[in-house]
Amino acid sequence: MLHTINKSPFETNSLETCLRFARAGHSVLLFEDGIYGAFKGTRFESLITDSLKSKNIYVLVPDVEARGMRTDNVIDGIKTVDYAGFVDLTVDNKTVQAWL
Amino acid sequence: MATIEVNGKAVELDEEGYLTELKDWSKEAAAILAGQDDIELSDSHWEVIKFLRDYYDEYQIAPAVRVLTKAIGKKLGKDKGNSKYLYELFPYGPAKQACRFAGLPKPTGCI
Amino acid sequence: MEDEVIKKFLYVNRKAPYGTIYALESLEVVLIGAAFDQDVSLAFIDDGVYQLKKDQKTSVDSGAGMKNFSKTYLALGDYDVNKIYVDKASLDERGLTADDLMELVYEDEDDDYKEKSSISIVNQEEIAQLMEQQDVVLSF
The missing domain is CATH 1.10.10.370 (DsrC protein, C-terminal domain)
Known part of the structure; x- marks a missing residue:
């Protein structure tokens, strides 16, 4: 199952709730403003690091770059994807939950 | 915007002929709307x-x-x-x- | 509908009513979707639990200036939407209990039309499982 997050974790609790309900082996893709949850040094870092033990987390690079954020500052273990990678994720998963 | 006249007052309808305002309804209005469909209300x-x-x-x-x-x-x-x-x-x-x-x-x- | 393929639909509600349009939109989509005889479940998580708070009082002319659509949840049973899951942790952190929620019921056709509660208060693991079992998950 793929979960997508497109809002900043500082704006809504979608990321936290998503990680609460996503099960081991699920994938979570951060895109649009959701990418702000992907970086070292934020208050969400430990939550992300913890989740990475059982889940796959991805971040969409064009949205990182568009916002002037650096891919080399992305938390270790988060995988970077481009649009093609995004498409692959949606195709590879039977269900997609787009968290608002 | 279409209207019907109910007891001398204009009442507004939407494009599908429904009253736009709930509070505009009256038995007279119902009878007129039914009349538009050639129905006499029993x-x-x-x-x-x-x-x-x-x-x-x-x-x-x-x-x-x-x-x-x-x-x-x-x-x-x-x-x-x-x-x-x-x-x-x-x-x-x-x-x-x-x-x-x-x-x-x-x-x-x-x- | 071709071949009557029944799919599992889950509507996930996470926003409070009135402040944004999400709650009402979700409810309308549920009612429209109910015409298609699918396997429908509703989950209420985070501020979404406030949608089911009893004693809501508003109208187009007073209060929040919107119709009191909380009454419409009471009709869900008529629409055969009777699997309503509420996240316990979300209730807990808001100081709410099951008693604060509206009593949503349905008549069980397979059990002599006995009136039964549609609401289940569930934990995180149960909701996680529920999500995983779906064909389609719609978030509001």
Whole structure:
């Protein structure tokens, strides 16, 4: 199952709730403003690091770059994807939950 | 915007002929709307119209036809809670047409 | 509908009513979707639990200036939408209990039309499982 997050974790609790309900082996893709949850040094870092033990987390690079954020500052273990990678994720998963 | 004249007052309708304002409804308005479809309202029609208005008051929606049929059957008896009876009264669709006469919006779930 | 393929639909509600349009939109989509005889479940999580708070009082002319659509949840049973899951942790952190929620019921056709509660208060694991079992998950 793929979960997508497109809002900043500082704006809504979608990321936290998503990680609460996503099960081991699920994938979570951060895109649009959701990418702000992907970086070292934020208050969400430990939550992300913890989740990475059982889940796959991805971040969409064009949205990182568009916002002037650096891919080399992305938390270790988060995988970077481009649009093609995004498409692959949606195709590879039977269900997609787009968290608002 | 279309209007009908009810007791000398202009009442607004939407593009599908439903009252735009719930509070504009009156028995006279219902009779005029029915007249547009060449229907003269009988006691049987009024019974369904009243049922719909009560349903809306309780649940804030106009019921879909399936729900309406079931609920009428429960409240008014099986001989009335069936499509045949309701379509005879409201040939353009018991939910769609009866809701229009009852001054309610088009039923949610009516496609 | 071709071949009557029944799919499992889950509507996930996470926003409070009135402040935004999400709650009402979700409810309308549920009612419209109910015409298609699918296997429908509703989950209420985070501020979404406030949608089911009893004693809501508003109208177009007063209060929040919107119709009191909380009454419409009471009709869900008529629409055969009777699997309503509420996240316990979300209730807990808001100081709410099951008693604060509206009593949503349905008549069980397979059990002599006995009136039964549609609401289940569930934990995180149960909701996670529920999500995983779906064909389609719609978030509001």
